[in-house]
Amino acid sequence: MIYNLPHTRQFDENTAVCYNSDFTVAVPVVKNVCYFNEADFFSEKLLRQKCEDLLRASAGFEQEYENFVRQKARRPSYDIYACFQSFNEACKAFFPFIKLLQKKLPAGATILNLWDRTGWLGALLQGFFPEQRVITLWEGDKDVLGYKGFHFWYQDEVARREMEVGFANLNKPLPFEDDSVALVFGLDTFHRFDQSLLLQELLRITPENGAILFPHVHLSNSEPEPFFERGCRQLHGLDYDAFFGQLFENTGRQGFVFPEPEMFALNELYEQQPHPIVSQPNSHHYNAMLAILPQSWAESEQLEAYRFADLQDPESCHILVNPLLHIDYSRQLVRIDRAKYSDRVGYLLDRHPIYLEKLSRAEDYRLSGVAAKALYLAGQLYTVQEIAAELELPVADLLPILQDMQERDIVQLVPVTKDQMRLQQYITTQEYVLPESQLTLTVLWQRSVARYGDELFLISEWDESEFTYADCQEIIRQIRLKFAAEGLQRGDRLALITINNFEAVLTVLAAVQSGLVVVPLEYKLVPATVAHILEEVRPRLTFIDEHVAGVFGDLLTDQRVVQFDGEHEPEAFELFSDWLADQEEDTAFPSVEVSPGDLAVILYTSGSTGIPKGVMLSHAQLVRSSRLVTESFHWQTKDRFFAVGELDAMSGLRNACFAPLEVGAAVVIPTVMSKSNMFGLCESIAQHQATILGTTPALLNQMVQFERRVRADLTSLRQVICTGSALSVELKQAFHEAFGIAILNYYGLTETTGICITEKEGAADLNSSTIGRACDCIAQVVDESGEIVVPGAEGELRIFSRNIMQGYYQREELTRSVIRKGWFYTGDIATIDAAGNVQLKGRKREIIKTADGLLVYTSEVEQILERYPSVQEAAVVPVIEAEKEKMLSFIVLTEAVTDQEPIRIALKKFITEKIGDRNVPVEIHFTDALPRNANGKVLKTALTI
Template identity: 30%
Template sequence: MTNLAANLAATAARVPDRVGIRLDSAEVSWAALHRAAATVAAQLQAAGLQVGDRVSLILPNVPAYPVAFYGTLLAGGIVVPMNPLLKAGEIQYFYEDSGACFSFVWPDFADEAAKAAAETGTRLVVCGPMGPAEGQFDASECSGAPVLEPVERADDDTAVILYTSGTTGKPKGAELTHVNLHRNAQRSASDIMQIAEDDVIMGCLPLFHVFGLTCGLNTSVQRGCTLTLLPRFDPAKAIEMFGRDRVTIFQGVPTMYAAILNHPNADQADTSSLRTCVSGGSAMPEAVMAAFEKKFGCQILEGYGLSETSPVASFNMPDKPTKPGTIGRAIPGCEMKLVDVDGNDVPPGGIGEIAIRGENIMKGYWNRPEATKEAIPDGWFRSGDLATVDDEGYFTIVDRKKDMIIRGGMNIYPREVEEVLYTHPDVLEAAVVGVPDDLMGEEVGAAVVLRPGATSTLEDVQTYVKDRLAAYKYPRRIWLLDELPKGPTGKILRREVRPVEAS
C-alpha cells in the first residue's frame, strides 16, 4: 500500500503524544491530527466521495489544512490545493478543470468560493481550526467509524493536482503521485535537512504551494517532528517564533530572508536553536545569503525545483561543499542535464535548458496529453530554466528561458544584472525586465525598491551597475517602486513588473 497518508498513520502510532502541528499557543499531537483526519475521511466517504475524486483546499496555514489534506488522502481522494486569495472566476476555473466535487474552505474565503461553487456544483465544507465546522456534514454523514487506515492506492496513482502559474495561457494541473511525494519528502528530510523527531520546522511557506507542502508538511509527517505554522508571513512574527518555538529549521524564499535580515528587530532575534535554513523558489542574491549567515550563525542551503518535480530536483547538500550562487547538485533518485533547443546535450561550459528525470517527475498535466508531451518529449522534463553546470555537477541558474532579454542581438540574463543591483548598499529589492525599444528591440529595465533612509538617487544606482557590467547590460531604463509584485510565497513576479516613471 503506497497511499501517502500511511505516513501519518505510522507517525501517530510511533510518537502519538509528540506535538505535530503548532499555531501560536495551539498544539496538536500526531495522534490527535490522525484522529481528526480519519474523521474527515469517514465524513467524505459517507457524503459520497469515491476513490480518485478531487477535493480542493482553500485554506491558509492552519491546523485544518493537514487535517483536510490527509483526510482526503485517507479516503482515497485527490487533493487540489488552491491559493486562498483567488477570486470567484479563478476558483471556478480550477473547480471546473479539476472536477472537484468537494472543497474545504476557510470562512474568510467562503464568499468567493460559494460564487464559484454555484456555477460548478462543487460542495463547500467551511472549516474551523481543526477541520469541517459543525453542521457542514449532516448527522448521517458523521456516524461512520473514522478511517484510520488509508484506502489502498498504487505508486502511480495521483495524490495531488497542483496548478502551475504559467506565464501564458490557463494554469495546468501537474499530477503528482503518491510515490512522487513520498520519495521527495524522504529525500528532503534525510539528504538535505537531516531531520530528526526533535526538530522544529518553521512553516512560513504556504502549504498550498509545493515547496511548503513537501518540505514543510509532508517531511514533518514522515519524520514526526514539529511544524510551527505562520498563516501569513511577517518578518517580525518570524523573528519572534525563532526563539519562542526553538526553531531548528527555517524554510523560505529569498524575499523572506531579506525581510528578516533588514527588519529593525533582527538584532533581537534568538536564533541559538537554528541549525539549517533552506531556500528555493527563486535565486537568492549572494549578498543576502552571506549577510544572513553571518548575522544569524546558520547555514543556508539553496536548491531548486518546480511543481512538476514534486518539487525538489537539486540542492546544496549539508554533507558536501556548498557553492553559494548555485542550486547544488541533483538529489538522489533524480538526474539533471542541460539541453539545447533540439534536445541535444550541451557541452561543458555552455548554457542550456535544465532537463530532469527521475522518481520526482510528475505523471503529467491533468487532462492535457499534448502539454504533457511537450513538457516531457523523451522522458526528460523540460524546465524552461537556463543554466550552466560545472565539472562537479553544480548547476547555476542563468535565467528563465522566457525572461532572457535580447538587446540588439545580444543575450542578457536578468539575474546577472539583479545580482549587481543587490550589492548596492541602498537597494532593498530589484527586478530586471526587458522593455520594448524601437532601435534595439529590447532595452534592459530595472525596477528598484530602496531601503528606508536611502540617500542614493536612481542615477547613482544606474551608474553603480554601469561601472560593474559590460556596456550593453546595464539598465538604460530604471524606475522606483514602493514594493515589487510578489506571488503567494513571496517570490518576486518579474513578469508583472512594468515600467513606471522611467528615467
C-alpha cells in the same frame, strides 16, 4: 528433513526448538530461523528463555533497525569488500562452474552457503539455481547484518520458505544429516576455520556425487605483489593438492586447486570457450578456488564462462551498477574513481591488478542517453523489463546496450528478487530504497503514527493548540468518516482555497488516505482564474477559510462548501467544526486501497507568467520527495519546521503535510498576522522554538538588513533551507555572518515534485552561487539541439527522474512540449561544472537579446541591483516594443527618497561597473513593494508602468 534434529516443539507462533532423540542437542528456532550457534542441551525453561532473548535481539528491534537503515546514508560507512563482492575475482571465479552445476544439480537439491555475512551470496545462489533449495549461514550476531539485519531483510523470504537462513559456528559439527547437501559453497571460508573439522563435516553431509566449492582461499604460493598483510591459514597449492590426492585415493571424488585470477580471466577476459577441469596447484597466484568434485565430472565435463548471453531470463533480472566506478550522469561519462569511498577504491584496485585490467574497459566510456537512463533506473531497483517499459523500448533493443556495459563491468545483471536487490543496494550505497508497498501517503502516515504517536506533529499559532501524531490520527479518522458519509469516492477531487492552517493540513492528510485528489488553490488568485480551475477539476467538495469566503463566495454557490473555523465566520457556508460534528458514531470506517501510482494532488502553477496549469503528482512521487527533503537536510524527530509557505505550492504542501512524517518532526503553523511582516514572523519563530525555516531569498535579505532587531528571535533555528529564486553569494555570506547559520540552497519545480538539486546538510558553499548537485535524478545542461554542453557552458537544464509529474491536467499538448523522451525541460538556463555543481543563470523565456545579439539574463541583473546598498529588492521584466527587446526594472528601496533621479543614475553606473552597460535596464522604476503570490514568488505579469 536435512537437519539432524528430528524432533520439534513449538512454543508459540514465533518460537520453537529442534532437538535430537537423546535431548543432548537442542537448537532455538525464532521465526523459522535456526540458531545453531546457540545450541544447548534440552531444557524447556532454558530454551524458552533463549528463544525470547533471540526474538528480542532480532524482531524486537525491527523499528529501531528500520530507522537506522532509513537514515544510514546521512553518515555512511562502507565495507569496501562487501560493495565489491559481486564484481571481484573471488566471486567471478565461481562463474565458470555455474553451467556445470545447473546441469548436474537435481531439482529440489539442497545448496548450503557456509559464510554469508551480507546475505547477498545466498540471494545470488538462489537466483542462479531457482529449482534448488538454498540454506545460507552466518556466524552470529555480528558484522554487516547480524541477527537484526538478517531478520529485517530476509523475514519475508524465510516465512515463504524461499530461502532458509541460519546461524552456525563452523568450528563445531554441522547440523545436517549425512549426504543431505548437493552443493556446498564457502566463499572466503576454508582458510578461516578449523580445516580438519570443517572438511570432515562437509564430506559427511555431501555425497560423492555432490560438490564442495571454496572460492577465495589464501595461498602461500607467492607473496602478494604489492605486499599486504593477510590473515588466517596460508598453505601452498601443492600442499592442498597432495592432501587431496591422499584423501580421495580410491574414492569417487577428486580435489582441485584453481588459481583465482585465472578463473576470473577465463570468465571475464578470454574468448568464450570450454576449459578442462584440471588442477593447477603450482601457480604463482596467491588466491585460489579449492574444489572437491565427483571424479566423473573431471573426466567428462568442462568449465565454461558464464556471461550475459547465458542468463536464462535477463528480462526479469535486476542490474548491479559497479560501485568502483563514477557515473557522471550530467556528461554521460564513466570513469574509474580511485578516490571514491575515502580513497578505498584506489587501495582495493592496487590489490587486484587482474580486476583492474578488466575494469580499464570502462574508463572514459561514453554512455548513450538510453544507457544513462537505464543506469539511473537500475539504481531505483527496476528490472530490465521495467526499465524497458519505462523508456518505452522493446526489451530486445535494451539488451544489447546492457550487454555492452556488462562486458565492460559497468553493470552486472543478477537474477535476484527486488528485496534482495534492495539489500545489496543498501550495502553498496548505504541508501535505503523504499519498497513499492511503502510508496503511498497512507503508509507514510500510518508509519508515523505507529513510530511517533506521542510526538508533537502540529503546533498551531491560530489558537495556541498543539496536537500529537496520535491526536491527529483521531481527527483524520473523523474527517475520513465524513468523506465517506458525503459519498466521496476514490479519485474524486477535493479543492482547498485557504491560508495554511492545522485543519487544512489534516484535511489534506485525510483526503489522500481516502483516495481523493487534493487541489489546493492560491487564495490570492483572481476570481476568474479560480472559476476556470473549479470548472476544470469539478471538485465534489471545496474547503475555504474566512479570508476568501467573501472574495469567492459568488463562485461557490453551486459547490458543496465547508469553511474552516476562524474568528469572524460568515454564515454563508457550513463551518468545519459543525460539519465534522455532524457524524454518526457507529459509522463504519472506510477501507480504501491506495496505490503508489494513484494521483494524489493537482497543484496549479504558472510561475511568474502564463496561465495556471495543473501539475499531477502521485502518492509515490510525494513520498519520495518528502524523503529526499528529510534525508538531504538531516531532519530529526526533535525538529520543528516553521511553515511559511502555503499549501498550493510544492514546498508549502510537502514540507507542512508530508515530509515531517518521515522522521516524526513537528510543524509550526503561524497566523496570517505573523506572516504579514518579517518582525512578526521572527517573533513567532522564537515563541515556538522553531528549528528549521524554509523560505525565499527575499525574506532572508530582510532578516540580514534588520539583523540587530531579529537576531535574538532566531537563536532556536539550526537550519535554513532556501528555494524559489536565485540566492546570491553575498546574501549567503551576510546571513551566515549575522546569524551563524549556513543557508542550504535547493532547487525544484512543481513538475519535478520539488527538490531535485540540492546542497545537502554539511555541504553548504558560502563562496558559490551553486544550487547544489543532482539529487535522485539525472540533471543535464543541453543546447538547442538537445546535445550535452561541455562543463561550465550554459544551456537549458533538463531533468530525468521518477518524480517527473504525471502531466498537466487535461493539457496533453502542453505536457508533450515540456516532457520529451522522458526528460523534463525546465526552461532554466544553467551550468554544470565537472564536479556536478549546478548554477542557475536565468529563465529561458526571461532572456533579453540585445541589438548586437548578446544575451542578458534578467535574474543576473536582479542580483546585481540587490547588491546596491539602498536596494531592498528588485525585479527585472523583459518587454518587447516595436519588435525590439528591452528591460524594465522595478526597485524597492530600503528607505524612501524624494529625489529619485540621483539613485537611478547611480544604479545604472553600478550595473555598468559590475556586469557591463548592455545589462543596464532601459527604465528603472521605484515602487513600495513587489507584487507576490501567497508563496513569495514575484508576479512579474502584475508589474506595469
